[in-house]
Amino acid sequence: QVQLVQSGAEVKKPGASVKVSCKASGYTFTSYDINWVRQATGQGLEWMGWMNPNSGNTGYAQKFQGRVTMTRNTSISTAYMELSSLRSEDTAVYYCARGTGDYEGGGWFDPWGQGTLVTVSS
Amino acid sequence: DIQMTQSPSSLSASVGDRVTITCRASQSISSYLNWYQQKPGKAPKLLIYAASSLQSGVPSRFSGSGSGTDFTLTISSLQPEDFATYYCQQSYSTLHTFGQGTKLEIK
Numbered sequence: 415q416v417q418l419v420q421s422g423a424e425v426k427k428p429g430a431s432v433k434v435s436c437k438a439s440g441y442t443f444t445s446y447d448i449n450w451v452r453q454a455t456g457q458g459l460e461w462m463g464w465m466n467p468n469s470g471n472t473g474y475a476q477k478f479q480g481r482v483t484m485t486r487n488t489s490i491s492t493a494y495m496e497l498s499s500l501r502s503e504d505t506a507v508y509y510c511a512r513g514t515g516d517y518e519g520g521g522w523f524d525p526w527g528q529g530t531l532v533t534v535s536s
Numbered sequence: 537d538i539q540m541t542q543s544p545s546s547l548s549a550s551v552g553d554r555v556t557i558t559c560r561a562s563q564s565i566s567s568y569l570n571w572y573q574q575k576p577g578k579a580p581k582l583l584i585y586a587a588s589s590l591q592s593g594v595p596s597r598f599s600g601s602g603s604g605t606d607f608t609l610t611i612s613s614l615q616p617e618d619f620a621t622y623y624c625q626q627s628y629s630t631l632h633t634f635g636q637g638t639k640l641e642i643k
Binding site: 458460461464475520524529 | 537568570572574579580581582585586591623625627630631632633634635636637
């Protein structure tokens with residue numbers, strides 16, 4: 415079955431970077447975008463950006479421009495999201511989700527990974 | 537960016553009730569509107585895509601409608617497992633945005 419499995423929880427200090435992985439299985443990794451969405455405790459969903467695993471093209475939310483980098487390793491069907499200059503407000507669960515659209519960057523999200531808790535604390 | 541506004545933010549209802557949640561876009565997004573359900577501690581789950589298409593495996597009591605700027609998610613007869621938070625998402629722009637969510641609680 416189509417599945418996205420994310421890396422485990424992380425604890426980081428302010429100013430550091432975090433890199434979260436998302437391993438895809440059950441489908442051709444390069445045929446669908448990977449999106450990243452985060453959710454602070456008790457808050458709503460916040461879209462961060464998308465990446466086309468085939469071309470490597472990306473699209474980021476303006477809020478995260480300059481701080482986020484989305485990459486991939488096609489040989490192991492894994493996408494990565496790196497967020498730098500972490501601050502306490504970045505404490506959240508980070509999800510990857512497959513984009514299912516007929517154009518780059520478009521479509522709905524299905525399925526989702528299980529989520530990775532990133533805690534930023536001194 | 538396209539802003540998505542859901543109403544209400546929270547809603548109390550009983551098992552068997554018919555419930556409607558509204559999502560409004562700040563500009564026309566055609567039918568590029570998707571709905572998700574999220575239960576506590578779990579990842580969101582796709583319910584409806586392209587405004588009115590039911591995702592495979594989702595019960596038929598869920599339905600979506602609308603186009604342009606105004607959209608609705610309807611649950612025809614609430615079941616105990618439907619109490620959750622619901623989000624709309626626009627995919628008209630490749631800079632996706634979500635509504636703030638509607639928490640559906642048991643009355």
